[in-house]
Amino acid sequence: MNYFFISTTFTFLLLFLISLLGMFINKKNILIMLMSLEMLFLASSFFFIFSAVYLDDISGQIFAILILTVAASESAIGLAILVIYYRIRNTISVELMDLMKG
Template identity: 45%
Template structure:
């Protein structure tokens, strides 16, 4: 559980400290989602429950869809502005 908490804190710090770079913000969100998934898996193994493992598969698939949507918005933003920097 400490590892998932540590990863979640790294994701929060990465999101807060890298407000200028959109790619690093998306990566920080992905780290936070994977930390939550790890915590769900650890607790499902601890409680001997298969529902948590199924729920973690859903979380991973939603995280993948979120990455695709975020990167497509990034491509559209780049085509509109010519740069991916948020402060121009």
């Protein structure tokens, strides 16, 4: 086994676990939850890119581009919803999100 692949896999797992902890431990701030979701997407694309380099295959890089496209659209839509919610409620607290109907 190559040390390059082991170190990148360890880095991917570390970033992935930190982002999962950020998603599930934080229950109050929606911005930190969105940033953790972005970091989750970036960690998975990081793994796909380095596995594509290691295996000398381009399919991992294509998946990484697709993941980054989904991450960009998710952040744009999420921030737009957040701005509209803040204009209506004057707060971005996650506890009050269950009051939204429709």
